[in-house]
Structures are given as structure tokens and as C-alpha cells.
Amino acid sequence: MTDKIARFIAENALATPCLVLDVDRVEGNYRRLKAALPLARIYYAVKANPAAPILERLVRLGSFFDAASWQEVQMCLAAGADGSRISYGNTIKKERDIAAAYAAGVRMFAFDSEAELRKIARAAPGAQVYCRLLVANEGAEWPLSRKFGCEAAMAVKLMTLAGKLGLDPYGISFHVGSQQTSPAPYKAAIAQVATVFTDLAAAGIRLRMVNLGGGYPVRYRTEVPEIETFGDAIMGALAEHFGNALPEIVIEPGRYLVADAGTVVSEVVLVSRKAEDDPVRWVYLDIGRFGGLAETEGEAIRYTFSTPHDGTPEGPVTIAGPTCDSVDTLYEKANYRLPLALAEGDRVTIRATGAYVTTYASQGFNGFAPLTEHYI
Secondary structure, eight states: OOHHHHHHHHHSOOOSSEEEEOHHHHHHHHHHHHHHSTTEEEEEEGGGOOOHHHHHHHHHHTOEEEESSHHHHHHHHHTTOOGGGEEEOOSOOOHHHHHHHHHTTOOEEEESSHHHHHHHHHHSTTOEEEEEBOOOOTTEEEOOOTTSOBOHHHHHHHHHHHHHTTOEEEEEEOOOOEEEOOSHHHHHHHHHHHHHHHHHHHTTOOOOEEEOOOOOOOOSSSOOOOHHHHHHHHHHHHHHHHTTOOOEEEEOOSHHHHGGGEEEEEEEEEEEESSTTOSOEEEEESOOTTTTOGGGGGGOSOOOEEOTTTTSOEEEEEEEOSSSOTTOEEEEEEEEEEETTOOTTOEEEESSOOSSSTTTOOSOGGGOOOOEEEEO
16 A cells, blocks of 8 residues: 555545555556566556546556457547557457447457457458467466467468458467466467467568567565566567567556555454354455455455554454355455454455456445545
8 A cells, every 4th residue: 555545545534445546656567667678568458447547647658558348449548548559459359349449540459260350351451460379377366268369370370361361460469367476477478479470480471569468466465576577587588589580569567557556445344253163253344256356256366454453463254245145255265364353344455456446346236336436
């Protein structure tokens, strides 16, 4: 939590649950990432948090944007971004949305199948296209499924077809999983990309761009490698496989830019036990998985909680949300401990919640309204 957020919480009677996000911290993270990978163009992954104050600040900083939908494209345009600085990075798009983005000036489109490629050719003639590779996600706390990407051999065929369809076969992308805690998968994926570049060069097609995706981690309950470690590993792998003929480099950070800029303020609704001699208390908050903490699925992303009683004796807890759905349980196996003095009505802050919380919040499950947002 930044000092700015702490002051804002202390000076305001905030209704809970709410998110307080320090936009200056987003700028600081952007600048640090830019310093770690100075040759890369940063395309902010809008899905992480599409709030206008964040997009407007990033526009002023000269950022590019990775949009997952026509609606996100519109958000970027409304924030002042030019269409030429937006990549339509979802490999699953309606043809009419491709056409709308193209009409708005978007010229970069992702794909991973022939059917999607042909849609782009019809709706965005001459556009730059990049094919997403299917790569390993070991080390990611929020790994991606096989929903996205294709095998390398297929990517070669599809990029060859792209040129025949009148499109510009621009590059190759990959994503090694969100909250990736190891640089090794980036290095392995870059080696795969280099092979695709070589195979296509032999066929007379010169690719010009590598999109390294996102996944850059932030600290939740445990330490993670610093962003400079990832920058060194990535640039070392690119130099190893491409030598002095480095391609254009694109990265798509989301979590890294906004997660630790935000703090959720929540209220304890109930503290109870399932048996009189049960050492584990159940702590129910007024925010849960349906209120925005969806990344607690499988206890994957483990947030840090702070209470007014920190520093006093603690005991084991299960942490859950307020809805009448049994899956609205955040942590039961991850060995969370909270102060024994914690009681109904206490305020709890949940750290590093600036990413994927507002956008995952339901619009009214059990009648609960989405959390309020404060950008400072």
C-alpha cells in the first residue's frame, strides 16, 4: 500500500467494499518496466484494469495498448489513444468487431487459427497480423489453458497463408502464463519463436516482430524475482537466438503495472466456528470471489490481508465472501492466520488488488453491487 493510499483511507469514511488505486504508482511501474526492457514497446493489457484514469495516464506516457474486445478498443480511444497504438490481441473476435476496430485505425490483429485469419483478411485488409504460439506455462501461478495459441508447425503454415490473403505477416506472439515467477519459460518460448522465424525466412517470409506477452509478476505473500531479472533474461535470450538482427519487441503487461497500485478496503461481516472446539475460525468479508476476487480460484493468487489488530496473537482462519454460494470461499488450505481479536465490523485491507478485481466483479450476484472504485 502506498502512503498516498493509506492517507486517503485514513481521511475518508469509505463505504466497503471498495478499491483505492494510486495512479502515480502505475506510472512508476511503467517507468521501471521501460527501464528494464528499453527496446520493447509496452502495450498495456487493458483487461487488467480499464479505468479511464489509468488509460489516460498511460496515453500521456506514450504507452501502446492491448485490447481484448471492441469495447476495450473504444475505451482506449476515449482515453485519447490513437487507433494505430492499439493491438487487438484476442484471438477470438467477431468479424464485425474486427471491422469496427479497423475503421477506428487499429492495424494490428492477433490470431491462432485459419478461420480467424480469414475473418481478419475480410474485415481488415492489409492489416499486420501476428500468430500466437502455444507455449509452456510452468512457473505461472495463474497458468493459461490450451484455449489460446497453436503449434509452431501450424503457425508457419498460417503466416504463409496470411501473405497470400493480402495481409502483412508481421510477427509471432506467446504468453507464458500470468504471475509467471520464473524467467525460464520466456527463454524457452523465445527459442521456439526463433525457429518459426527461421522456417518462414526459408519460405521467403520475413517476420519483423516478437510479442512476449505479459505475465510479469508482482509480490503478493511471497517474494518474486525483480523485473530487472526478467529483462536481463529476455534480452539475453533474444541476443542468443537473433544475434544483432533483433526483431521489434512488444510486451503486454497488465498485472505488473496496476496490481500493487491498488488496495481493497473490506469489512468483516462475521467471524464464526463450525464447532465449539474447532481451532479454525471462518472470517466472512463483504467481498469475495463474486465481488472481484476471482483469482482466488484454486487459491492461485494469494493476497495479503491487514487488520487493525496486526501484531496481536493470531490463529488459523478460512476466509470467505458474503454470498450464499459455497464456492465463495477464498482460502481454506493456504494456512492463513489472522488476529484472534478480529471481529465483525473491523476494516480489512487487501493488498496488491489493482489488477483483475474490478473487471471480475459480478454485476449483482445475490444483489450485491460491484465494489466502488477510487482513483487518486
